[in-house]
Structures are given as structure tokens and as C-alpha cells.
Amino acid sequence: MGGGEKTAFFTDADTGIVGSPYCIAFDWVGRNLYIGNIDASEISLVRVEGKLKYRMLILDSRSGNETGVAQPIALALHPNTGKMFWLDRGGNGVPAKIGKANMDGTEPEVIVKGNLEGPEFLTIDIQKEILYFSTSRNAKIESCNLDGSNRRTIISSEQNHPVAKPTGIAVMDRRLYYVDPVYEKVVRVDSSDGSNEDILVDNEPNLRTLNIFQKRQRKY
Numbered sequence: 001m002g003g004g005e006k007t008a009f010f011t012d013a014d015t016g017i018v019g020s021p022y023c024i025a026f027d028w029v030g031r032n033l034y035i036g037n038i039d040a041s042e043i044s045l046v047r048v049e050g051k052l053k054y055r056m057l058i059l060d061s062r063s064g065n066e067t068g069v070a071q072p073i074a075l076a077l078h079p080n081t082g083k084m085f086w087l088d089r090g091g092n093g094v095p096a097k098i099g100k101a102n103m104d105g106t107e108p109e110v111i112v113k114g115n116l117e118g119p120e121f122l123t124i125d126i127q128k129e130i131l132y133f134s135t136s137r138n139a140k141i142e143s144c145n146l147d148g149s150n151r152r153t154i155i156s157s158e159q160n161h162p163v164a165k166p167t168g169i170a171v172m173d174r175r176l177y178y179v180d181p182v183y184e185k186v187v188r189v190d191s192s193d194g195s196n197e198d199i200l201v202d203n204e205p206n207l208r209t210l211n212i213f214q215k216r217q218r219k220y
Contacts, residue, residue: 007048025075025084027103036072036086041094043072043086043105058105059086061094067108070094074122076131077103078146085111085146087122087133098122098133098148111148121209125171125191132176132191134166141166141178141194155194163187168209179207186210 019040026033033046041061047054062068071089078085084103090096096119098112118137124146125132132154134141140156140163154176155161164182171177176191177200186201 022071022073023075025077027077027079029079030103032103034075034077034084036069036075038071038073038089041069041071041092043069043075043084045104059101059108061092062108065093066095066097066110066113067099068094069099073119074133076122076124078124078126078129079103080126081146083146085122085124085131087119089119098131098144100146100148111146112144112151120165120167121169123169123171130171130191132169132171134169134178136165136167139163139165141169141176143191154191155189159194161194161197167207170210170212172212172214177210177212179210181205181207 019037021035022038023036024033031049033048035044042057043059044055044057059069061070070091072086073089074087076085082103084101086099088097088099095113096116097110099108100111101108116135118135120134120136122133129146130143132141132143141154142151143154144151155163157163162183163180166178166180168179171191174191175188177188179186184203184205185199188198188200190196
């Protein structure tokens with residue numbers, strides 16, 4: 001966390017990555033790194049253990065099928081259920097959507113489609129099994145169940161919330177955190193209804209994303 005012990009996953013001997021790797025997610029159970037590539041229209045997996053960082057393609061555009069990948073801009077994993085979720089801008093016959101698949105890329109399906117204008121970010125509350133996702137056109141942050149049901153708006157610019165471009169969101173302990181590079185702030189609200197807004201960082205330029213973590217208690 002301090003920046004030390006840096007490990008290179010792709011060395012000079014590796015073929016590298018073609019396209020534009022845009023988003024990543026880490027499977028802390030299987031020890032796999034997932035990479036979403038918006039130019040190559042694909043999601044790949046990298047095994048991080050061992051000298052050879054084995055890599056495999058698990059999802060691609062599937063010739064324009066709606067369950068395929070076009071521009072994956074955010075990934076979220078649920079290792080306990082073996083599921084992967086991705087937020088897709090869409091294109092070339094693939095709709096803007098939230099997709100769901102097994103963590104090896106099999107059995108892909110669309111769980112949220114429609115009213116996803118300017119999709120930005122996706123995260124998951126593992127304990128409550130709720131997805132949170134954001135859009136910047138008619139800016140809002142929404143939530144839904146892991147099957148796409150019970151879609152709800154948490155905060156919205158149309159509800160007098162000062163939000164313009166929520167490019168990064170995270171959830172922990174019944175609180176939702178988001179960054180907004182337009183208003184240059186980091187904000188915390190209640191994850192259930194967007195109430196009790198608290199601005200944690202203000203007037204901070206070039207915000208892009210954030211991650212929230214809690215240190216585990218040591219067991220003696």
C-alpha cells in the first residue's frame with residue numbers, strides 16, 4: 001500500500017497488451033487479475049502467482065451479440081459466488097449495459113440495459129450483494145440486486161444533488177463514497193438513499209477514481 005515491492009506483470013519477454021487496458025479488478029480468492037480493454041473489446045484474466053503470468057481471453061465482442069463486450073469501463077467481482085460483472089459503454093451492435101458472467105467468462109448475460117447514458121463506474125457491496133453504478137449524462141448513482149432487479153436511484157442531479165460526473169464509487173459500512181472531477185470533490189453519503197452528504201475532500205483537481213479498504217484485525 002506504500003508503493004514498495006513493485007511487481008511487473010508484463011515484462012520485455014511478454015507480448016504485452018494490444019489496445020487500451022481501461023479497468024482492472026482483482027480476485028483475492030483465485031489470485032487472478034481481470035483487465036477490461038476498451039479498444040480490443042475484450043476482458044482478459046491474468047494469473048498473478050508464479051514466475052509466468054499466464055494470461056487468457058475470457059470475453060470478447062462475440063460478433064455483436066448483446067452479451068458480448070464492446071467498451072468495458074468498470075469491473076466488479078464476487079468470488080464467493082464465482083461471478084464477474086462489467087459496465088459496458090456499448091458499440092458495434094453491443095448495447096450499453098451491465099453484464100454478468102462466470103469468472104471464466106462462461107454463461108454471459110445482460111442484467112441491466114436501458115437508461116445508461118454516459119456510464120462511468122461499477123462497484124459491488126459484497127455483504128449486501130448489491131451493485132452500484134454511475135452515469136454522467138443526467139448524472140446519477142443507482143443500485144440494483146445482483147440479478148439486475150430492484151433498480152433504484154441513490155443520488156441524482158435531478159434530485160438537487162450537486163453531482164455532475166461520478167467517475168469512481170465505493171461502498172463500505174453502509175456508506176457510499178464517490179469522486180466528482182467536475183465539482184472537484186470526494187463525497188460520502190448513506191448507501192441506501194443518498195442522505196447525510198459529507199464532503200470529505202474539496203477543490204481537488206484531476207480526480208479519477210478511489211478505493212476504500214479496511215484493515216483486517218490480527219488474530220493472536
